[in-house]
Amino acid sequence: MKKRHVLFLSFILGVCLAFLLVTYHKENVVVVYVAHDQDYSEPILKEFEKQTGIKVKALYDTEATKTVGLVNRLLAEKNNPQADVFWNNEVMRSILLKELGILQPYCSPNAKDIPEFYKDPECYWTGFAARARVIIYNTEKIKENPPTSIFDFTDPKWKGKACIANPLLGTTSTHFAALFAALGDEKAKELLVKMKENDVKVVESNSMVRDQVVVGECWFGLTDTDDAYDAIREEKPVSFVFPDQKNEQIGDLIIPNTVMLIKNSPHPENGKKLIDFLLTPEVEEKLAKIALQMPLKNSTSVPQYVPRVSSIKRMNVSYYQIFEKMNVSNQFIQENFLS
Amino acid sequence: MESRTIKASLIILIALLLVLPLTYFFLQFIPQRIDYQVLIFLYEFVKFVYNKRILKVFAKTFFLGVSVSLFSLIVGFIPAYFLEFRSFRLKNFIRASLFIPFLIPPYLFVFSWLGFLGKRGLFSQIHFLNLSIDIYNPLALIFFLSLSFFPVSMLFISLGFRNITKKILNPIKIFNEKGFWKITLLLLKPYLLISFFVTLSLFFSEYIVPSYLRINTYQSEIFVQLATFYDVRKASFLTLPLVIFSLIVAILSFKVCKIKTEIPDKKFVPPHLIRREKVFFYSFTVIVLVLSLIIPLSVFLAESKLDVLNPLLETKGIFFTSVLFSTLISFSTTFLSNVILFYLRSSQKFVNFLLFFTLLMPTPVLGVVLTTFFSAIKLNGTVLPLIDGYVIKFLPFSLLFMMPEYGKVTKSLESSIRIFSRGSLISFFKIVLPIVKEGFFFSLITIFILCFGEASLAQLLLPPGLQTISLRMETLLHYGNYQAVASLSLSTVFIPLALYSLYALFKGVKR
Numbered sequence: 001m002k003k004r005h006v007l008f009l010s011f012i013l014g015v016c017l018a019f020l021l022v023t024y025h026k027e028n029v030v031v032v033y034v035a036h037d038q039d040y041s042e043p044i045l046k047e048f049e050k051q052t053g054i055k056v057k058a059l060y061d062t063e064a065t066k067t068v069g070l071v072n073r074l075l076a077e078k079n080n081p082q083a084d085v086f087w088n089n090e091v092m093r094s095i096l097l098k099e100l101g102i103l104q105p106y107c108s109p110n111a112k113d114i115p116e117f118y119k120d121p122e123c124y125w126t127g128f129a130a131r132a133r134v135i136i137y138n139t140e141k142i143k144e145n146p147p148t149s150i151f152d153f154t155d156p157k158w159k160g161k162a163c164i165a166n167p168l169l170g171t172t173s174t175h176f177a178a179l180f181a182a183l184g185d186e187k188a189k190e191l192l193v194k195m196k197e198n199d200v201k202v203v204e205s206n207s208m209v210r211d212q213v214v215v216g217e218c219w220f221g222l223t224d225t226d227d228a229y230d231a232i233r234e235e236k237p238v239s240f241v242f243p244d245q246k247n248e249q250i251g252d253l254i255i256p257n258t259v260m261l262i263k264n265s266p267h268p269e270n271g272k273k274l275i276d277f278l279l280t281p282e283v284e285e286k287l288a289k290i291a292l293q294m295p296l297k298n299s300t301s302v303p304q305y306v307p308r309v310s311s312i313k314r315m316n317v318s319y320y321q322i323f324e325k326m327n328v329s330n331q332f333i334q335e336n337f338l339s
Numbered sequence: 340m341e342s343r344t345i346k347a348s349l350i351i352l353i354a355l356l357l358v359l360p361l362t363y364f365f366l367q368f369i370p371q372r373i374d375y376q377v378l379i380f381l382y383e384f385v386k387f388v389y390n391k392r393i394l395k396v397f398a399k400t401f402f403l404g405v406s407v408s409l410f411s412l413i414v415g416f417i418p419a420y421f422l423e424f425r426s427f428r429l430k431n432f433i434r435a436s437l438f439i440p441f442l443i444p445p446y447l448f449v450f451s452w453l454g455f456l457g458k459r460g461l462f463s464q465i466h467f468l469n470l471s472i473d474i475y476n477p478l479a480l481i482f483f484l485s486l487s488f489f490p491v492s493m494l495f496i497s498l499g500f501r502n503i504t505k506k507i508l509n510p511i512k513i514f515n516e517k518g519f520w521k522i523t524l525l526l527l528k529p530y531l532l533i534s535f536f537v538t539l540s541l542f543f544s545e546y547i548v549p550s551y552l553r554i555n556t557y558q559s560e561i562f563v564q565l566a567t568f569y570d571v572r573k574a575s576f577l578t579l580p581l582v583i584f585s586l587i588v589a590i591l592s593f594k595v596c597k598i599k600t601e602i603p604d605k606k607f608v609p610p611h612l613i614r615r616e617k618v619f620f621y622s623f624t625v626i627v628l629v630l631s632l633i634i635p636l637s638v639f640l641a642e643s644k645l646d647v648l649n650p651l652l653e654t655k656g657i658f659f660t661s662v663l664f665s666t667l668i669s670f671s672t673t674f675l676s677n678v679i680l681f682y683l684r685s686s687q688k689f690v691n692f693l694l695f696f697t698l699l700m701p702t703p704v705l706g707v708v709l710t711t712f713f714s715a716i717k718l719n720g721t722v723l724p725l726i727d728g729y730v731i732k733f734l735p736f737s738l739l740f741m742m743p744e745y746g747k748v749t750k751s752l753e754s755s756i757r758i759f760s761r762g763s764l765i766s767f768f769k770i771v772l773p774i775v776k777e778g779f780f781f782s783l784i785t786i787f788i789l790c791f792g793e794a795s796l797a798q799l800l801l802p803p804g805l806q807t808i809s810l811r812m813e814t815l816l817h818y819g820n821y822q823a824v825a826s827l828s829l830s831t832v833f834i835p836l837a838l839y840s841l842y843a844l845f846k847g848v849k850r
Contacts, residue, residue, distance in 0.1 A: 031720075031803045031804075032803075033803070037814075037817070037818065038814050039814075039818055057802075057803040057804035058803060058804065059801065059803040059804070060806070060810070060814065061798070062794065062798060062810055062813040062814050062817070069706075069795075069798035069799050071569060072565055072569065072571070072703070072706075072707050072710070072799065073710055073799055075569065075571075076571075076707050076710035076711040076714055077710060077714045077719055078714070079714050079715055080714045080715070080717045080719055080720075082719055082720035082802075082803060083803070096569060166550070168563050168566070168567045169563075169566055169567060173567060201553070202553060203553065204550045204551055204553075205817065207817045207818070207819060210819065211819060215457060217457065230818065230819055231819070234819075327568070330567050330568065334563065334567075335392065338555060339392055339555075
């Protein structure tokens with residue numbers, strides 16, 4: 001190899017290294033790990049930058065890795081945390097982080113008007129802008145009497161027509177743990193066995209459930225409000241219902257976003273400012289408009305098409321009760337439902 | 340620079356890059372004192388890993404992996420043979436076209452096929468026989484991944500054919516067809532086996548595609564331990580059989596690569612295709628190209644609505660970061676593997692044993708290992724963990740690619756270098772690298788592509804504020820923004836292709 005080739009290669013390497021080793025060491029920054037969808041969260045973080053002048057360094061999760069990336073990273077970084085704030089899109093992993101000593105309590109003044117049910121009693125995490133689990137169905141395949149209950153997934157008339165996301169991951173795993181908490185272990189296990197017998201398809205993610213229903217590969221499925229709303233906004237032939245809303249039924253699972261401060265974080269003051277910002281009615285309003293996330297604050301004004309959380313009958317179990325059932329539910333699913 | 344100094348520096352580098360993080364991590368799980376805790380640990384390990392369900396999943400995954408590797412090898416072998424042993428028009432064009440499918444990350448490859456065969460797909464619109472094609476099964480997994488990985492086998496076997504050209508010329512004349520194949524396959528053995536190991540390793544790195552196709556694999560079992568139970572210990576338990584298998588590959592690859600290869604014979608002029616060969620080769624190539632390239636690209640074109648530029652401009656910063664990062668990793672990894680192979684040849688078995696440790700290690704586990712280690716030494720949050728992660732991940736691949744090439748650097752050549760050259764490093768650059776340059780470029784390109792499409796290690800190790808194009812594409816896929824995903828997929832295929840064409844043009848003009 002000629003000298004000029006070596007020089008050329010060294011030059012390329014040098015340029016690459018110089019570029020990549022540029023790490024921003026700005027003082028006025030806040031590092032946030034974001035499990036919420038990037039397209040919805042990024043504009044909000046940009047707005048925070050604009051209002052406060054604090055530079056936001058965000059790290060987003062992807063659908064494929066679920067929260068495996070961010071939560072495992074927070075756990076592994078326990079000795080030298082990099083994140084100041086974790087914006088989670090659900091509650092179970094927030095409770096897990098609290099139990100494992102990753103979080104620092106912070107009672108934001110902006111959390112006062114959020115109902116107690118949606119926040120940690122010791123201020124380790126605070127909920128805002130919630131999603132709910134919904135049954136999404138294809139309006140071309142099901143023209144009348146759509147399924148309205150989780151138990152409809154076991155109805156023989158829908159055999160092989162329904163799908164759910166992998167029940168070991170994401171909000172579907174929380175939903176099944178909630179069913180264990182609400183129905184009791186035996187009834188929940190029976191429900192899962194019957195779902196399996198009824199050939200309920202297991203697809204990769206909630207967004208895949210939406211896509212399968214949109215194209216009619218599944219007639220209906222279980223997903224989150226934001227995924228369902230994406231399809232409706234694009235005028236796909238789908239609609240959705242909140243499951244189990246009748247008096248004698250168990251109700252639906254409401255999943256708020258949660259925000260929390262990381263213990264021993266590098267910029268705690270900026271972290272608190274970001275938490276305060278995320279808990280303003282303006283952020284809830286924005287999330288309601290772009291992602292159909294339902295506000296938890298009464299003071300938040302939202303368009304008519306966004307339902308109020310109070311209008312949905314929710315499952316009568318606390319998030320801590322659901323958390324206690326996560327292991328037993330996941331174990332059963334892994335060994336009996338998915339095997 | 341003195342050879343001894345370089346050797347010592349290399350050993351220190353390997354220790355810092357690889358041995359230290361892995362040792363630090365696994366020591367956390369192993370009992371510190373030899374007492375009853377060791378027995379409890381062993382009991383827990385055996386009970387967890389060797390249960391019927393896990394063994395069943397492991398056996399199924401292993402079978403799928405071997406099938407994918409074998410099919411890739413077969414599909415890659417046929418064009419490689421014709422490309423090296425026969426003359427025909429548009430040879431380089433066909434070679435380049437057959438390599439393009441590897442530029443499409445496997446999850447996007449499957450995404451395109453789902454777009455073609457699925458209910459919203461093109462096929463469902465045009466087929467009139469009302470055929471119901473179920474692609475959610477293990478056969479589809481073998482089909483898709485074989486089509487996605489075969490270009491690596493093809494180019495690598497091509498490299499092997501080039502290195503044995505001189506040797507088989509005479510046997511072709513002397514023996515009949517049977518004798519020819521016997522000798523060829525024997526001489527090609529290192530390339531065939533290493534190609535098999537590489538595709539097997541690529542298969543074990545894949546967990547998104549099996550979950551797309553609703554197939555539970557061993558990789559998914561490990562992923563679930565991290566994503567559902569957040570149990571790093573159990574994920575590490577499950578990783579152990581893969582580590583053992585990686586070490587077996589290390590030993591085997593060392594053995595097969597002991598076979599000496601030759602410096603290519605440039606004088607060899609291949610004969611033209613005869614009619615029978617023409618029909619077979621062109622039909623085969625057309626079928627493979629339709630399945631692995633035309634269908635995915637047509638789906639991407641249709642989904643992108645021919646708007647390639649806007650999504651690319653929107654993500655230009657991310658794209659630029661990915662290109663630079665992949666360039667850095669491919670250069671440093673390939674260079675490092677060459678230096679290791681040249682300077683640590685005498686202790687190659689031991690070095691392989693150390694470096695192949697991570698060949699089949701699932702990337703989420705490797706990511707957690709490195710985050711834990713770099714967090715302990717307060718260097719997390721920089722680009723160093725990610726650079727280290729990619730070097731660790733791809734170094735065994737580069738070593739595998741380069742090992743048969745170093746069969747050309749014989750003992751006598753080494754002695755001559757030692758006697759006549761001015762310095763050890765200069766002789767490495769001036770004499771050795773030109774001999775192995777084809778393998779060097781092959782490794783460079785392949786590592787670049789693997790790095791460009793990688794997402795799960797990046798997710799765990801990327802410093803906050805940065806993003807790669809693979810992560811962005813996965814996010815867009817989740818939103819159902821298929822138009823942007825398809826446009827970016829086209830960009831990831833055509834930009835390297837344009838660069839390659841420029842290079843080819845430049846090379847052609849120079850000649």
